[in-house]
Amino acid sequence: MTAIALRPPEVVMRLQRLGAAHPTRLSFLRQLIRRATREQWHARKDRFELDDNGFGRAVYAVETPARTYSLVAFSTPLDDEKRSDRVIAQAWDTSYVLYDGLPDAAEIARLEANAPLQEAGRFTGRELVLARANKSVRLFEEVASALAHGRQPDEEQLLGVGYLMRTTAVYGNGKFGIADRDEIASRPELSGSFQAEMLTVWLIRSFILDLVDHIAYRRNPTGAARLAPDLRRALGVGNATGLGMAPFLVRHPLLTHSWFLARETALARVRVEPYAGEAERKAFLQALTDLRRRVARWYSDDSRQAAATRLLADDLATLAGNLDRLLAKPRPWDALYRLAEDRFSLEGQEACVSLILEPHGDLVDDLGDTMKADETPGHGIDGSVTCGSLRQALLDSYSWAESVDFAEPAANARFWYVSAEKLEPRLGERFEEDGAELEQPLATARDALNLAAALAQEPASSRVAEFLLRRPEWRHAARRAQIVARFPYSEIRDNLIGAELRPVDILRAKLAFFGARSFDPRSDRWLRIALFSGEPLIEDVAAAASTGEAA
Structure with missing residues (x-):
């Protein structure tokens, strides 16, 4: 063949x-669902301690063949003027921790004092993921009201949005004191890309659906309806994502x-x-x-x-x-x-x-098992190659960039930097804003061509190591050139600092x-999406396995 x-x-x-x-069937949430279904993970509500208004705490435990993980959820009052999708927000409707094991009362109390603070809280290696989410206020209330009156919400309106809450951050990989990636990378159920984060969102989805049912019931204990199973499955978890995530594909x-x-x-x-x-x-x-x-x-x-x-x-x-x-x-x-x-x-x-x-x-x-990489050892700069060979590798790998004239303002219009406030990537306008001296090395095409020009001034037979000892400012571009030559899908083949750049792409x-769907750009720098919409609920995966369903 x-x-x-x-x-x-x-x-x-x-x-x-x-x-x-x-998204495809190789998307990370689909990989997680298939594993959970195959291994018949068991999910249960361990605690659900919410008042009439839906404020309080809940714990959802997931038993895998090797370990138990728990989503610890906190629902708190939030004034409308404090509700924001922006990363600089300091309060949210709900906050969450994915906990390694099943927390006891003391651990839940510790998390309750810290999780609603998010970045300002204090966390330990028992916490694997930190997240927060806000209600889609009008739709959430309309669904709760309809259920409280004993009827299902308007399906077309509900599915047109696709979620009742959206997360504004799902943090993993050691941020703010939670467990480093290395602590869980060897666990089969979490070894793939972003599996802990996807598990967190999957559990958040169940909490949100249970929350709206709970509020409706407390409003009308004798006549409230529960959200219909087909609507529960159709709804996902929204997410608002901005520039902080944009450089990921460049940096990895x-x-x-x-x-x-x-x-x-x-x-x-x-x-x-x-x-x-x-x-x-x-x-x-x-x-x-x-x-x-x-x-x-x-x-x-x-x-x-x-x-x-x-x-x-x-x-x-x-x-x-x-x-x-x-x-x-x-x-x-x-x-x-x-x-x-x-x-x-x-x-x-x-x-x-x-x-x-x-x-x-x-x-x-x-x-799916190949969609991971160890980016630390074995990928340093090979200083033994000649300047001539590195220059040729640059010209071969970045031939697409030769048509870009970086002397033109439009081609050099932006610069990436890290904000002092949130320590996250931001995009500046080079000719309108200060701070270009803080530029991050994300202008890959410009730097590659400039390195090639610098190498043209060197003897072709001289070693790259000798060049970089004199010109260490080119180490990042030299390392990247050698990676791109070996791993062709590692580089976005467009100008990442041009005036036409749309980071939402x-x-x-x-x-x-x-595994995101329903992409909704809110500007060229951030967008909203939905995760897990139309996918099985985590509490249904064991039943799905017994009936032969698969994601």
Whole structure:
């Protein structure tokens, strides 16, 4: 069987395509759901101590084959003027900790004194993830009111939003004193990318749904309805994500490469399949139907996203209209992909990639285990190479950047820096704001070309080590050049400091790997999304395993 080449990074790693990314069955929340279902994790409410207004604390315990983890949730009053999605907020409707084990009363009291403070609190290595979330106030109240009156909320309105609360931060990896990544990386259930964070959000979803049911019941103990099971499953957890996350794909090149390589390898495996079986056809049609339903409800005030969503709806209609014909062809999945490549928008093309992978878990799910990387040892600078060879590697890897004139103000318009207030990445306007001297090394294309120019002044046979001893300011660019030469999906192949940059494109690419849907840009620098919408509830995974369902 003749193999199909992977899509090249020159196609995959462009900002416009990254900004059209869709979640796939390799997304991290889908990987977590499959493991939990396969291993029949058991989730239960260990505590649920809330007053009539839904304020108090709750503990949700999850038993895996090896360990127990607990979501410790706190719901507190919040004045409307203090409610904000911004990272600089200091109070939230709810706050959470993913705890290693089952906390006793003393531990819960300690967390209750600290978790609502978030960054200002004090934490230990027993805490794995720290999170907070705010209500979508009007919708949350309308759902609680409808249930209290014994009726279900308006389905169209509810699913048009897709969540009752949205998180404004989900912190892991040792921030603010919680456990370092190294403490849990060897645990199979948490070893994959962002598995602890996804588990936290999955549990938060159950707490939110139980919270609205609880408030409705307390308002009308004899007549309140519970949120219908199909609506519970349809709802996810919202998230507001901004610039703090944007540089992640740049700062973690090996991890980025592993994510994209896995997805592209999966696509190539499926495209080479010689025929479409009945089970695969049925699964694809179901996935296509589900996506068309989601797209019909996908609303955004952002004019660019709204236009892209309209084109996507047209693309999916075209796909549906040609499905029987294409699936009858040799290599039917390749035929579907080539139709998308030839005729669809970028949104449509990337949605088609997601759909093609959906029926082929047996063929691609093993690639989830490859979507991680150790970025510390073994990837230093090889100083023994010559200046000439490093320069050639730069010109080869960054040939796409040679058309960018960084002497032009528009090409050099922005700079990345770390805010003093929150110690998180921010984007400055180089010719309008002070602070360019604090620029972070995220202008990868500019720095690569400048390093190549500096190396051109050196004897071609001289060693890079000797050059860097004299010019240490180029160490970051030299290291990156050697990484990109070996790991081609590690670099975004666009100018990251230009006036046309939309950081939300980078954000969407990362969030799609998490499993996010309903992308709603609120500006070019932040967006809202939904996680776990339409996915099984964590308390249902054991039942799903016994009936043969899989994510």
